[in-house]
Amino acid sequence: MGISPTTHAESVDFVMLYIVAISVVLLLGITATMVYFVFKYNRKKGHAPVDIHGNLLLEVIWIVIPTLLVLSMFYFGYTSFRETREIPDNPFVVKVTARMWQFSFEYPNGKKTDTLYVPLSTGIDLEMRSMDVNHAFYIPAFRIKEDIIYGKTNHLYFTPKEVGDYDVACAEYCGLSHSAMYTKVKVIHDNEFTTWYGSNWQPQNK
Amino acid sequence: MANDVAVKSFYQESTNKYSGILSWLLTKDHKRIGLMYMIAILAFFVVGVIIGLLMRLELIAPGRTIMDAQTYNTLFTLHGVIMIFLFIIPGLPAIFGNFFLPIQIGARDVAFPRLNLLSWYIYIIGAILVLVSLFLPGGPIDTGWTFYIPYSVRSTTNVSMALFAAFVLGFSSILTGLNFITTVHRLRAPGMGFFKMPLFVWATYATAWIQILATPVIALTILLVILERTFGVGIFDPALGGDPILFQHMFWIYSHPAVYIMILPAMGVVSEIIPTFSRRTIFGYKAIAMSSLAIAFVGYLVWAHHMFSSGMSDTARWIFSLLTFIVALPSGVKIFNWVATMYKGSIDPQTPFLWVMNFIFLFSIGGLTGLVLGSLATDIHLTDTYFVVAHFHYVMFGGTGTIFFAALHYWFPKMFGKMYNKKFANIAVVAYFIGFNMLYFPKFIMGYMGMPRRYYDYLPQFTIYQEISTIGSWILSGTIFFIIGYLIHALKYGKKATSNPWGGVTLEWHIPSPPPLENFETIPIVTHEPYDFSQLKEMKDE
Numbered sequence: 001m002g003i004s005p006t007t008h009a010e011s012v013d014f015v016m017l018y019i020v021a022i023s024v025v026l027l028l029g030i031t032a033t034m035v036y037f038v039f040k041y042n043r044k045k046g047h048a049p050v051d052i053h054g055n056l057l058l059e060v061i062w063i064v065i066p067t068l069l070v071l072s073m074f075y076f077g078y079t080s081f082r083e084t085r086e087i088p089d090n091p092f093v094v095k096v097t098a099r100m101w102q103f104s105f106e107y108p109n110g111k112k113t114d115t116l117y118v119p120l121s122t123g124i125d126l127e128m129r130s131m132d133v134n135h136a137f138y139i140p141a142f143r144i145k146e147d148i149i150y151g152k153t154n155h156l157y158f159t160p161k162e163v164g165d166y167d168v169a170c171a172e173y174c175g176l177s178h179s180a181m182y183t184k185v186k187v188i189h190d191n192e193f194t195t196w197y198g199s200n201w202q203p204q205n206k
Numbered sequence: 207m208a209n210d211v212a213v214k215s216f217y218q219e220s221t222n223k224y225s226g227i228l229s230w231l232l233t234k235d236h237k238r239i240g241l242m243y244m245i246a247i248l249a250f251f252v253v254g255v256i257i258g259l260l261m262r263l264e265l266i267a268p269g270r271t272i273m274d275a276q277t278y279n280t281l282f283t284l285h286g287v288i289m290i291f292l293f294i295i296p297g298l299p300a301i302f303g304n305f306f307l308p309i310q311i312g313a314r315d316v317a318f319p320r321l322n323l324l325s326w327y328i329y330i331i332g333a334i335l336v337l338v339s340l341f342l343p344g345g346p347i348d349t350g351w352t353f354y355i356p357y358s359v360r361s362t363t364n365v366s367m368a369l370f371a372a373f374v375l376g377f378s379s380i381l382t383g384l385n386f387i388t389t390v391h392r393l394r395a396p397g398m399g400f401f402k403m404p405l406f407v408w409a410t411y412a413t414a415w416i417q418i419l420a421t422p423v424i425a426l427t428i429l430l431v432i433l434e435r436t437f438g439v440g441i442f443d444p445a446l447g448g449d450p451i452l453f454q455h456m457f458w459i460y461s462h463p464a465v466y467i468m469i470l471p472a473m474g475v476v477s478e479i480i481p482t483f484s485r486r487t488i489f490g491y492k493a494i495a496m497s498s499l500a501i502a503f504v505g506y507l508v509w510a511h512h513m514f515s516s517g518m519s520d521t522a523r524w525i526f527s528l529l530t531f532i533v534a535l536p537s538g539v540k541i542f543n544w545v546a547t548m549y550k551g552s553i554d555p556q557t558p559f560l561w562v563m564n565f566i567f568l569f570s571i572g573g574l575t576g577l578v579l580g581s582l583a584t585d586i587h588l589t590d591t592y593f594v595v596a597h598f599h600y601v602m603f604g605g606t607g608t609i610f611f612a613a614l615h616y617w618f619p620k621m622f623g624k625m626y627n628k629k630f631a632n633i634a635v636v637a638y639f640i641g642f643n644m645l646y647f648p649k650f651i652m653g654y655m656g657m658p659r660r661y662y663d664y665l666p667q668f669t670i671y672q673e674i675s676t677i678g679s680w681i682l683s684g685t686i687f688f689i690i691g692y693l694i695h696a697l698k699y700g701k702k703a704t705s706n707p708w709g710g711v712t713l714e715w716h717i718p719s720p721p722p723l724e725n726f727e728t729i730p731i732v733t734h735e736p737y738d739f740s741q742l743k744e745m746k747d748e
């Protein structure tokens with residue numbers, strides 16, 4: 001997919017690759033063993049079957065190894081997830097309002113848009129509320145999403161590091177036009193952003 | 207006693223004085239009740255598949271193809287409700303549990319035969335309520351099968367009626383569970399200790415505990431939602447002072463264990479079929495039996511992994527992620543036990559065994575992709591996308607659904623006394639495998655690319671994957687209709703089946719096909735381990 005638009009997206013892709021790689025090995029191992037046994041111990045060959053009730057050593061091994069593997073998956077998943085929970089210092093706060101079936105954005109100076117504009121390399125804090133039912137704010141390219149629960153304020157943090165337009169989708173079913181509830185996040189350079197924004201804003205120390 | 211032509215089967219003798227249809231509708235025979243469930247459940251399964259086909263057809267191209275958005279939304283809700291509450295939860299226990307659990311423990315019937323019949327009627331009433339809800343003013347429910355609040359309080363469709371149907375269906379499940387637990391405790395034949403029970407019995411027994419412990423939670427939750435919709439009592443809807451997250455917790459406290467209601471009986475069937483066709487004992491009998499029970503009691507601890515993106519505290523998120531991985535282990539280990547059971551066996555890969563091989567592959571994919579969803583960072587990206595849709599179809603359909611067909615092919619000769627066309631059956635296994643993977647594998651890819659679930663429409667980059675998936679749905683559904691076709695054909699024209707066509711040793715293979723009304727002439731005295739194939743010789747002389 002080329003360069004990642006955020007550092008976090010890279011780390012999610014790594015966790016994914018890690019788990020999928022292990023899974024593929026396990027899947028192929030299980031399938032190959034099974035198919036091999038079906039040929040090797042086929043009744044046509046006329047071996048007498050041997051009753052094996054169990055084997056403690058084997059059973060310990062195949063509990064311990066998977067346990068270690070899943071603990072490592074948990075660990076990588078958790079550390080990568082932590083990145084999304086660290087509130088960037090001095091973040092640029094945008095208020096997100098979700099309603100059936102659109103998102104709207106309000107910036108600190110009162111400016112309002114339907115598309116999210118954010119400056120490059122700045123920590124963003126989305127303060128998200130819903131006007132009606134539950135929605136979710138999902139930016140596939142950044143590998144992040146958070147539900148927007150009616151009656152609560154949920155936050156989503158990210159720091160874009162590549163300029164570009166990225167899709168935003170609603171990912172919690174919200175009725176008739178749920179599948180049309182798309183918008184975009186436009187990541188633009190600081191100076192462009194200043195012009196667009198109109199009033200002074202504080203780019204974070206970089 | 208086997209092959210005894212003089213013995214009347216349960217089709218020829220009934221528990222009541224009626225004949226014809228009434229002798230079925232008022233029967234107390236667990237086998238007839240099992241078959242009555244089979245007819246009803248298969249009918250709903252076919253309806254669910256047809257709805258699936260229609261949705262897939264809509265999705266073959268972006269934009270409107272054959273229906274509008276509201277229709278699509280009601281269709282995926284109905285598809286989910288039918289597949290979950292009317293097909294996959296009752297499927298194996300109600301059909302094969304009813305038919306075979308008493309036989310496998312050497313009993314003449316379940317503990318409460320009348321209650322058993324009542325459960326069937328409750329199931330039918332629940333199903334009728336679902337159907338009625340479609341035609342009442344307001345229109346069919348459009349909330350998704352998870353009924354999330356506040357949408358399910360705001361929707362003007364017939365949510366209350368559909369919810370009430372799920373409430374009623376829950377009682378059928380609870381009563382069946384109660385019946386099976388009592389049956390296992392009270393009616394085992396002499397000599398049949400707990401550790402001599404076949405693993406299908408163990409699995410159904412463990413499932414029954416989940417059915418009676420977890421189902422009341424969903425019943426309560428549903429009642430609260432209905433109260434909220436009708437009287438404006440504020441429990442879940444924040445507009446009335448409630449908490450929508452509370453609903454999600456209560457919903458998943460049932461619905462996660464429900465996943466084990468779906469999969470445990472299937473694991474039981476696998477543990478029957480592999481020894482029979484490998485002619486050797488199961489590897490790790492006690493480990494498998496105990497892990498079923500363990501799953502039934504720790505399966506409650508992981509519900510919130512369905513809610514990683516709902517804004518729960520970070521502590522809750524990592525604890526549930528960790529628990530999810532730990533609780534997943536016993537299920538994974540069972541796969542190793544099954545494959546090890548083939549080692550040094552004498553394997554005759556007939557149709558039911560081929561279905562099980564299909565299962566091991568598809569269910570492994572389902573389980574392994576579950577690891578991706580158990581891990582926090584990846585789940586946040588993939589939850590509520592097609593990745594989840596692919597994952598749960600691989601687990602529920604590739605797992606339990608595939609075993610539904612395995613069980614059908616394994617026990618068909620016993621239930622009906624007829625054998626199907628094995629060549630057709632083996633072709634079906636292969637076609638099913640191809641269709642299944644074409645239908646669902648592209649959904650993993652789309653999910654990772656960011657395609658959200660429950661979407662009527664999609665962005666152009668997904669088109670090619672959606673097309674492949676739709677073509678897969680034709681192959682898979684075609685195969686399913688083909689299977690139903692040759693099985694129905696076999697009922698009439700199939701060759702007569704012997705009492706033990708596969709060389710099984712559990713008790714159902716000791717009695718004629720189809721079994722007589724009270725299963726056993728004399729209650730057997732059990733001396734063998736469940737998968738002791740040294741009995742086969744004696745059985746031939748019986």
Ligand code: HEM
Pocket residue numbers: 254255258259261262282283285286287289290294349350351352595599602603607658659660661662679682683
């Ligand atoms: C040929 C058979 C099937 C086809 C073509 C099919 C197709 C689909 C499709 C297209 C969706 C909607 C995806 C979305 O828009 O998010 C869906 C959802 C679903 N399917 Fe299936 N499916 C089939 C069989 C099954 C089976 C056997 C089960 C259960 C064991 C099942 C359970 C579900 C559930 C629970 C949902 C979610 C509904 C919701 O979002 O509320 N499906 N299926």
Ligand SMILES: [Cu+2]
Pocket residue numbers: 101134135136170171172173174178181
């Ligand atoms: Cu929405």
